[in-house]
Amino acid sequence: xxxxxxxxxxxxxxxxxxxxxxxxxxxxxxxxxxxxxxxxxxxxxxxxxxxxxxxxxxxxxxxxxxxxxxxxxxxxxxxxxxxxxxxxxxxxxxxxxxxxxxxxxxxxxxxxxxxxxxxxxxxxxxxxxxxxxxxxxxxxxxxxxxxxxxxxxxxxxxxxxxxxxxxxxxxxxxxxxxxxxxxxxxxxxxxxxxxxxxxxxxxxxxxxxxxxxxxxxxxxxxxxxxxxxxxxxxxxxxxxxxxxxxxxxxxxxxxxxxxxxxxxxxxxxxxxxxxxxxxxxxxxxxxxxxxxxxxxxxxxxxxxxxxxxxxxxxxxxxxxxxxxxxxxxxxxxxxxxx
Numbered sequence: 001x002x003x004x005x006x007x008x009x010x011x012x013x014x015x016x017x018x019x020x021x022x023x024x025x026x027x028x029x030x031x032x033x034x035x036x037x038x039x040x041x042x043x044x045x046x047x048x049x050x051x052x053x054x055x056x057x058x059x060x061x062x063x064x065x066x067x068x069x070x071x072x073x074x075x076x077x078x079x080x081x082x083x084x085x086x087x088x089x090x091x092x093x094x095x096x097x098x099x100x101x102x103x104x105x106x107x108x109x110x111x112x113x114x115x116x117x118x119x120x121x122x123x124x125x126x127x128x129x130x131x132x133x134x135x136x137x138x139x140x141x142x143x144x145x146x147x148x149x150x151x152x153x154x155x156x157x158x159x160x161x162x163x164x165x166x167x168x169x170x171x172x173x174x175x176x177x178x179x180x181x182x183x184x185x186x187x188x189x190x191x192x193x194x195x196x197x198x199x200x201x202x203x204x205x206x207x208x209x210x211x212x213x214x215x216x217x218x219x220x221x222x223x224x225x226x227x228x229x230x231x232x233x234x235x236x237x238x239x240x241x242x243x244x245x246x247x248x249x250x251x252x253x254x255x256x257x258x259x260x261x262x263x264x265x266x267x268x269x270x271x272x273x274x275x276x277x278x279x280x281x282x283x284x285x286x287x288x289x290x291x292x293x294x295x296x297x298x299x300x301x302x303x304x305x306x307x308x309x310x311x312x313x314x315x316x317x318x319x320x321x322x323x324x325x326x327x328x329x330x331x332x333x334x335x336x337x338x
Contacts, residue, residue: 077119080338083112085306087133087332108133108146108330121158127151132175133328143181145328147174154218156208164208166218173199173228180237190237197231198242198319202279204257214264220257225279227251227318243318255281269300291315298334306334 089106110131117124133146149172156166178193204220227242230249235241244251258278266272272295279290291314298308311327 077117079116079118081114081336083110083114083334083336085110085308085332085334087308087330089135089330103138104135106133106135106145108328108332122155123158123164124153124155126153130175140185144176144178146326147176147178149173149175154208159207162209162211164210166204166206166208168202168204168218168220170202170204171200172202191231191234192237194231194234197229197234198244199228199230201226201228202257206257214262216259216261218257218259220259223255223257223279225253225255225281227253238319240318253279253281254283255279271298271300272296273298288317290318300334304333304335305331307331308334 085108087106087108089108090104092103108131111129113128115124115126127150129148129150129152131146131148133144134142135145136142150170151172152168152170154166154168156164158164173196174193175195177191177195179189180192181189202223202225204218204223206218206220206222208219209217227244228250229235229242229244232247232249235246243253257280258276260276262272262274264272274293274295277290277292280286281288281290293313294310295312296308296310298306300306307330309327309329312325314324315322316324
């Protein structure tokens, strides 16, 4: 009985739903109207064209110079620096020291003034180099360890990228008297040099080759050198009298000169400077060619302290028939400014 009632209720619900759906469909059909879109397109209004004429303008790009106000800077073509070095060495021994030794004190100094002017095509370089040192050993008098005055000036005009035409003037001498000492300390020292005895004044004109800032090669095709010996008593101990005739104080030579200069930082805090000078006098045998090499290797420990080793080799037949040389190793104070 219950099942029969449920079936009847479900059947009535379905019939009601179908009837409502049929009524909705009839209502939609009555309210819907078919529209012909092709007919509507005939009544479409299009916007009119712009009545204001527009001109086509071609763009032109051209260079214009803008006014630039110059800054208040001045170009300085000069470069200057001063280097001062002072080296001090000291050693002390007691009288009964078994290994032996001599109490000694040594002091050395070096002063360099360097000036450069560079404004193409001209350049000017001037350098003053002063060296002086003395040592005092117990039982002996003070003796020189270094003594030199060197003043070099050069003016050049650029011919090409690496070649210049130059003229130079240099002066070389010493401050103090120089002596030759007896190894056995029996004979008194002999005076062999003094200020302007010898002294050299060299004028040179030629061509300069400079492939890099740290290398310079001068070929002095026209070079004149005056050798001065103002102390007329030196010839007694130096028979050659530095090439000057005894009784006279000056000698002039015309020669070819070659000067090569290398000046560069070869490592961090390490600088190497070398100068080679060859002087070939005209009208004399090649054996009278003068060779001189000066080299300096300096290592900077800090802003003031440095270690340096320097050496000089000289062959000049007017001075000696054999090669002369000197070498020094020092630890001292070095100050360079600016």
